Amino acid sequence: MDKVTLQNVHNQIKPYIHRTPVLTSQLINDMCNANVFFKCENFQKMGAFKMRGAANAILNLNQEQKSRGVVTHSSGNFAQALSLAAKKIGVKAYIIMPENAPQVKKDAVKTYGGIIIECGSNIQSREDEAHRIAIEKGATFIHPSNDDNVIHGQGTAALELLEDYANLDCIFTPVGGGGLLAGTLLAAKYFSKNCKVIAGEPKEADDAYRSLLSGKIEKNETSNTIADGLRTHLGDRNFPIIKADVEKIVCVEEDEIIHAMKLIWERMKIIIEPSSAVAFAALLKNKGTLINKNVGLIISGGNVDLSNLPFNK
Known part of the structure; x- marks a missing residue:
């Protein structure tokens, strides 16, 4: 994989995807003491980056x-x-x-x-x-996340974000199967000067965090998290990319995920799913290290069961 290959992937899939918008919120910027740019893959066709x-x-x-x-x-x-x-x-x-x-x-x-x-x-x-x-x-x-072509396709979300905002200091993504994170790392490597990539992961399904510590793919015995899109594990195609280049993986608690999800719904008036909220929860948890930084965040999707919202319980 190189810069030209990833650009070719983007050109190839353009007729089949939306170029999703990037939204900002002054309230959230003030809350984080940073400039936050939300890449809204919840507006993608079928409602997610996948x-x-x-x-x-x-x-x-x-x-x-x-x-x-x-x-x-x-x-x-x-x-x-x-x-x-x-x-x-x-x-x-x-x-x-x-x-x-x-x-x-x-x-x-x-x-x-x-x-x-x-x-x-x-x-x-x-x-x-x-x-x-x-x-x-x-x-x-075709594996949902552990497939080179899938990884490269997922990386085009960050590619678009970096085309729109070339001076990002870091990008936050959620991590479950690892396809989005690995693709984002490739995009940051080839389309930015020095943009770091940080992942958010539920503490109740923290296999990626533990895999980074041990140096080998770990699995979860349980995955009791509302972030249902992240109840899976890394694969042998994406883990080497993650291990080599991710800045860190931040584990977040269930109440932090719910708080982050509710904040986006209330303040930005957009629907995001719990898995997307994991990345924002990780950003909120680390906001003290991001003062005056330009921060990208990929909202991975917006497919939610409206009859089972976590903040109504």
């Missing part, structure tokens, strides 16, 4: 692979992203979803044209079913 990686992964398949379709396992945003990207490119998408996935998410996948195959609620069941479909249909498996 449209970028999904589109890039499918566009990089050859014609024979496209004719046989793609398969992934996801109960959330990547399920929707791959379904919509496949529909726009003219490819079948088989989506392995746990039987206990919320109906609202299943309905969204169907709306975008994804063919749902249900499985058990554990990761092994997801992987086994995806493997079966890949063999039975000849479909190409």
Whole structure:
């Protein structure tokens, strides 16, 4: 991967994505004593940054692979992203979803044209079913985060942010599977002079934080966090990038996530999901180190169950 390759990725996926806006809030700037620039991927097609990686992964398949379709396992945003990207490119998408996935998410996948195959609620069941479909249909498996083409696609969000604001001192992202964080690190490496990248992670699912300490991929025994998009673990494609270049990973508590989410809803009047709030919570936790800095923050998505908002409990 180099600067030209990442720019080519961006050019390739442009017809399939929105160039999302960057918003600011004077109140939040005053609160943080910094200039904060929110890259709003909650306004992306299907409501999250994952449209970028999904589109890039499918566009990089050859014609024979496209004719046989793609398969992934996801109960959330990547399920929707791959379904919509496949529909726009003219490819079948088989989506392995746990039987206990919320109906609202299943309905969204169907709306975008994804063919749902249900499985058990554990990761092994997801992987086994995806493997079966890949063999039975000849479909190409695309991992939600541990895939080079997905990582490069996700990096275009930070690329756009840095094109708009070249003088950023740092960028905050959430970290779950690691695709967005790794892509952001690549964009910062090639499209900025010295922009550091900091990740936020729920303390209840802190495998990336522990992986950075141990130097190898750690997994969570439990993932009891409202940030449902971050209940996954790093992979062998994204972890080396993260280990080499991330400035630090900041762990945040559940009440800090809820506070950050509520603050954005109330003050900026936009809908963000808990996973996005994790990055903002990490920024708030570290605001003392960011005085007078120019800070980017990628709002990763805005797909929320409106009947189950955490700050109404």
